Amino acid sequence: MNPDIARLTARTLLGQRRTILVVLLALLPVAIALLYRFAAPADADPERFAARALLGGIVTTTILPLVTLIFATGAFGQDIEDGTAVYLLATPVPRRDIVLARFLVAWAASLAALLPAAVAAGLIVLGGSGPGIVAGFAVGIAAGSFVYAAAFTWLSIATSRALVAGLLYVFLWEGTLSGLFSGIRFLSIRQYATGIAGAFFDLPASVFQPRLEPAPAAVLAALAAALMLLLAVRRLQRWEAGEAA
Amino acid sequence: MSGGSPPAIELRGVSRWYGNVVAVNDVSFEVGPGVTGLLGPNGAGKSTILHMAAGFLRPSAGDVRILGEPAWRNPGIYRRLGLVPEREAVYGFLTGREFVELAARLHRLPDPAAAAERAIALVDMDAAAGRPCGTYSKGMKQRIKIAAALVHDPQVLILDEPFNGADPRQRLHLMDLFRRMAAEGRAILYSSHILEEVERLADTVLVIVAGRLAASGDYRQIRALMTDRPHAFTVRSSDDRALAARLLAEPAIRGVAFDDGRLEVRADGLLAAARALPAAARAAGVTLYEVRPTDESLESVFAYLVRR
Amino acid sequence: MPGADPRAGAIYDLGYRTYDGPRLGRRAAILALYTFTLRGAFGIGRRTSAKIVPLVVAAFAFIPALIQLGVAALLGSRIEIIAPWNYLGYSEVPVALFCAGVAPDIFGRDLRYRTLSLYFSRALLRSDYAIAKTAAFVTALAVLTLGPLLLLTIGNGLASDDLPGYLADHWREFPQSLAAGLVIAAVAGCGSLAIAAHAPRRAYATVGVAAWFLVTLPLAGILVEIGGEIGRFAAWFSPFDLLYGAALAIFGHTPGADSIQARADLPLFSYLLLAVAHFAAAALLILRRFQRVQA
The missing domain is CATH 3.40.50.300 (P-loop containing nucleotide triphosphate hydrolases)
Structure with a gap:
């Protein structure tokens, strides 16, 4: 961790127009929650809606990975694409510190965008009932964006098309393929996040059923994040200045 | 150091x-x-x-x-x-x-x-x-x-x-x-x-x-090493034409020419030219005023190397 | 140089000649740009790393059709789970990712490297450029949206015991598949390009296109579920729900009970109309962009 690089990364993210896009995306759950509050049919079940459609649905499957992907690629990918990464790399700062600084800032930015909106949306829908659901998904989102940020940091260093590669992972691997091959749940950050969230509430299986138990989900999440960060450091140590091959 | x-x-x-x-x-x-x-x-x-x-x-x-x-x-x-x-x-x-x-x-x-x-x-x-x-x-x-x-x-x-x-x-x-x-x-x-x-x-x-x-x-040393490319000099002397005629008898001299009234001499190498020029001048009874390499610029060195 | 005054200026005749032979003209220029863009969309003629994303994603769009044909071939009986009318439900993620991965490069390079002036100084009109590029991308996308449908209809025909009988019963599927595949490609393709053409960097284009397809999908589901009388119209504005509805209308198929089209309960032909409206709006946005952009 290097405070100067962290500060630089934070300024990079704040200065980018994509941040506005991300904030809009992150606020979507609040808008949905307000709509639910005012327009939902009388027979709707708030717990089911919060766990299945909102927090366990669009927030975890779409908004969480997208927001983290945009911030992680914005923190590192942009720097490498523009060629400015050289100014950080041509210093004796250990590569581990550079990776950690960028990863932590990307994670913190994602949390700042995701958590307040998700918690607010959950509270609006549930209105005080089922606090475990809100707390569970808050922890799940925090853990999920931790692993996503690590994975996408590595992708940003490893490939110039990190954004598309990340989309492929999120929507093709975690979205489509994991529905067909249930073993993929062990290799899916989304399932780690919902599995960890599941530790905090107990809903009937017909309402919401995580596909991983909390303990293995947490262990796998920690292992995956550590592996991704290790790969990211390794890749940065071997980073080569881009020249058209 | x-x-x-x-x-x-x-x-x-x-x-x-x-x-x-x-x-x-x-x-x-x-x-x-x-x-x-x-x-x-x-x-x-x-x-x-x-x-x-x-x-x-x-x-x-x-x-x-x-x-x-x-x-x-x-x-x-x-x-x-x-x-x-x-x-x-x-x-x-x-x-x-x-x-x-x-x-x-x-x-x-x-x-x-x-x-x-x-x-x-x-x-x-x-x-x-x-x-x-x-x-x-x-x-x-x-x-x-x-x-x-x-x-x-x-x-x-x-x-x-x-x-x-x-x-x-x-x-x-x-x-x-x-x-x-x-x-x-x-x-x-x-x-x-x-x-x-x-x-x-x-x-x-x-x-x-x-x-x-x-x-x-x-780059001047590089130039000197390029023996297979003739070195060129511009020479001013008391009698350019007499010097030119005498120079042609020297085996190290490849050619002489008058360009715009100045005598241009092309030689096999720097050292060869350094020996041949004074020898010829002495033999012809001519006084050398100035001997100047004409294309010692990096450009010519470079053009030569790139072409080779 | 004998006789030449080195200080006098001179222009040497190096033998360059102006071309005064026949010129192929505007149509050939459009066709050339179309072919070039179409090849580029699949990374043909580009470096290997540019081929990976389009080809992998395209392969995923064909896998459901291959699975269906494989099942039919192995089990003999016609168990039809994946059919032309519901195919988009299986191929929407590859289609979205193809658009997100490829569409930003269709105009992006020319906009970023300011090479547009090179095109506009040729026989091409600004609208020709936009139309040729858009048509090429829609064609590329049609490989993913139309290709599997044709593969399915042909494969099912060949797998049946009674080919003439199959053709007599199912001949309609050919024109229907053709129409559905082209409508999906045209709407999804033009929409993606309209977004990409207005994005200042490739990253924004990619995110914008992905969000247009993939954020609206769960969002429309939620809005239809809880939005009541107004929320159900969300099915018109999530591109995949819209195009799935349009495909249902083209094939004359009723939506499945828990599909968003059934829950929104909007007339099926309205999806076709909205698809046309989306296409027109996107095409206008693209044309306007290149009328105004500084070349």
Whole structure:
């Protein structure tokens, strides 16, 4: 961790127009929650809606990975694409510190965008009932964006098309393929996040059923994040200045 | 510098290929204190060599060392090495001062602000240092990049096309700066495809053609070594025509011509000409006023090497 | 140089000649740009790393059709789970990712590297440029949206015991597949390009296109579920729900009970109308962009 690089990364993210896009995306759950509050049919079940459609649905499957992907690629990918990464790399700062600084800032930015909106949306829908659901998904989102940020940091260093590669992972691997091959749940950050969230509430299986138990989900999440960060450091140590091959 | 210390930059049998394209082919050289120009046409492999020297490309074969330490995967070398990349991009939202100070902080200098001021003054950027880099012209970006590379007072400085975008006054200023730094015992390696920049600044020249080291050393020495290409002189004497007639009898002289009233002599080599000219003048009873090499410019050396 | 005054200026005849042969003209220029863009969309003629994304994603769009044909071939009986009318439900993610990965490069390079002036100084009109590029991308996308449908209809025909009888019963599927595949490609393709053409960097284009397809999908599901009378119209504005509805209308198929089209309960032909409206709006946005952009 290097405070100067962290500060630089934070300024990079704040200065980018994509941040506005991300904030809009992150606020979507609040808008949905307000709509639910005012327009939902009388027979709707708030717990089911919060766990299945909102927090366990669009927030975890779409908004969480997208927001983290945009911030992680914005923190590192942009720097490498523009060629400015050289100014950080041509210093004796250990590569581990550079990776950690960028990863932590990307994670913190994602949390700042995701958590307040998700918690607010959950509270609006549930209105005080089922606090475990809100707390569970808050922890799940925090853990999920931790692993996503690590994975996408590595992708940003490893490939110039990190954004598309990340989309492929999120929507093709975690979205489509994991529905067909249930073993993929062990290799899916989304399932780690919902599995960890599941530790905090107990809903009937017909309402919401995580596909991983909390303990293995947490262990796998920690292992995956550590592996991704290790790969990211390794890749940065071997980073080569881009020249058209 | 004591003879035992390792060279500032050392390449031994270095090659680099991309797939089946060879960008740099078995290049060996040493760069010591002073200004060294890496000269070659676009696409010759200059950037590849500089990137390898700066530790940003892995050599496919061979060994690259900075002050005796390996350059690849060794961030420690940046304590004694400064790098000015060719790409123009800088952090547009930082002011020039912030940008240089960031470099100072990343180098863990004891007083980053003072170090930044010093470096900014060196490149004559004090006036614009408070403005965001995004508003700079090409030449100003170039200078602020140089300031960032100089901020930790490195022993070795590598610059990729440093004069790109600089106006003639800034160019002179930078040349002067490099000369001063070289005089302090630093090693400066920079690339250029513009001969004039190399000829006026570099003590030593490395000529890269098609990924291979075509020549190295003082360019006048390189010129002297090229024995298969005739050397040309312009000669003024008390009687040019008599001298010309006598010169043709010397085996080392390839030909004489009158161009615009001046006598042009082409000889096999520098030494041969140095012996033949006075001998012929004495034999013809002619006084030599002036003997001047006509095409000793780097341009002609370079054109020759590229054509070979 | 004997006789030449070195200080006198001179222009040497190096033998350059102006071209005064026949010129192929505007139509050929459009066709050339179309072919070039179409090849580029799949990374043909570009470096290997540019081929990976389009080809992998395209392969995923064909996998459901291959699975269906494999099942039919192995089990003999016609168990039809994946059919032309519901195919988009299986291929929407590859289609979206193809758009997000490829569409930003269709105009992006020319906009970023300011090469547009090179095109506009030729026989091409600004609208020709936009139309040729758009048509090429829609064609590329049609490989993913139409290709599997044709593969399915042909494969099912060949797998049946009674080919003439199959053709007599199912001949309609050919024109229907053709129409559905082209409508999907045209709407998704033009929409993606309209977004990409207005994005300042490739990253924004990629995110914008991905969000247009993939954020609206769960969002529309939620809005239809809880939005009541107004929320159900969300099915018109999520591109995949819209195009799935349009495909249902083309094939004359009723939506499945838990599909968003059934829950929104909007007339099926309205999806076709909205698809046309989306296409027109996107095409206008693209044309306007290139009428105004500084070349």
